[in-house]
Structure formats: C-alpha cells, structure tokens
Amino acid sequence: MSNISDLYKIKKIGMIDVHVHGFLNDHMNNMLLKYIKIFGIEKAFISIYPFDLGRIDPSHEDVLKGNIKIKELINREKSFRGMVYVNLLNSEDVDMAERFLREGFCGIGEIYRSVKPRPGLIKPYIDLVIEYDVPILIHVAHRLYPRSRPREASVYDLCRIAFKWPKAKIIVSHIAGGGDWENSIEILKRCDVSNIYIDTGGSVGDSGMIERLVREFRRENILFGSDNIFSTSIARIEDADVDEDIKIMIYRENPLKVFKCD
16 A cells, blocks of 8 residues: 555545644645645544634634634635634624634534633533534543643533533544543443544554444444544554444544534
8 A cells, every 4th residue: 555545545435534723824724735635534624723823712803813714724625624713711702603603614613721611601602503503522631630721621521511402512522632531431431421422533542542432432423533633543543443334434424424514
C-alpha cells in the first residue's frame, strides 16, 4: 500500500471527521486541506481553533471573527462543514449561533473551557441544537487527579446535560485527549443515556481503547474524530481488534446519522 489514502480508496468509504479545527491563518488552512485529502476524509466538521482567538474566554467580537473565517472556508472547500464556536460567557453569542445555524452550519462546538457548561449557561444552545436537530460538541478532559483547569468540563457534566435534555445530541470530545479514558468510559456506561456520543480523537496512543468502547458503550454512538491529529486517530481504529463493519460504522455510518446536513 503506497499511502493511507490508497487504503481508503480500496475500502471505498469516505471518512467523516466530526472534530476538526480551522485557523485564522490561511497557510494553516491550506495545510489542513492537504492532510484531509491525504487521509481520505470526505467531510470534516470544522470550528475555529480556540487558541487562535487569543484566550480561553474570547470576546464576542473575536468569536464572531472566528466563525466568519469558518464560513469562508466552508464556502470555499466542499469537504468542510461548519460548527459554530461560542463562548458560554458571552450572551451575544446565542443570537450569533442561531444566525450561523440558519446559514447552514451543522452544529455547535467545540464548546471550550471558558467555563463549566452549567445548565443555566448552556440551555440557550441546547434549545438551538434541539430546534435545528444538530449536535453539540463539548470539550472534555478525562482527569482524576487535581487539575489546573477548574473550568474544564468532565464526563459527569455531560451526563447531567444529557439527562436533563434527552432530545439533544451531545458529543463528548476526544476520548483519547488525555487523562483516564477508562474511567470516562465506565462513567458513560453507568450514565446509560442514548443521546451521548463519543468522538475517538486525541493524541493518546493507548491500545485497547476502541475495543473497550465497542464492548461497553453503544457502538452506534461512537464517532470518528481527530482533533486534527489525523494519523494517530486513524491508526487507533485501524489497529483495533474489531470487525471491519464496526470500523466503517465509526468512520462513516454513525457520523452521517448524527449530522443530517449535506
């Protein structure tokens, strides 16, 4: 096999990546597009890279600038689909999010770590994703030890949101994003709600992650995501000891059921 894109041409599937970030810098966006083509990704659901906005609690003006950039990218490139970035601390972001959803964005997120996703803060966005039948992707850290990021969401937070709003499609970001992923899977298994989804992205290369997800979580709720770490995220699934039809579910079939936009 000469390269990984040949592998996916032979499989005859177009991968759907539910967690990708675009940039304010067009050189970086050109590189992103190059990698998406190399890895055979048919659709990439992109939001602005949080650190491009200068701080973890960016102003409404900066958030708007980031979303306008994403709209430029999705208008320019057929592989990209837009996700609306918002800061839960900015009340003005609610109307902005609805505007971009009306204009064809496919979901909200990645909700980053400006503040914990408390019910009072996240409710306006949950109302929107239910109304527009789109998912919301929330940054989650899988930590057990004392953390230096007290405003970061945990899987407990997302379970509470999913219980409170069972019609909302809630995506737990990057199960391989660091920390104790085994504990997170255990919590999500106990949570036992059908409207929580997991994206498989992240930089952690531990073996057995996908196998455990398939064994202990709803396999139809596992979504391929990379968080721009394409090679590791694909290798994680390719190396997994699961049936080929399950890999295709994760790569393509499940994301297409969650994201209804063309």
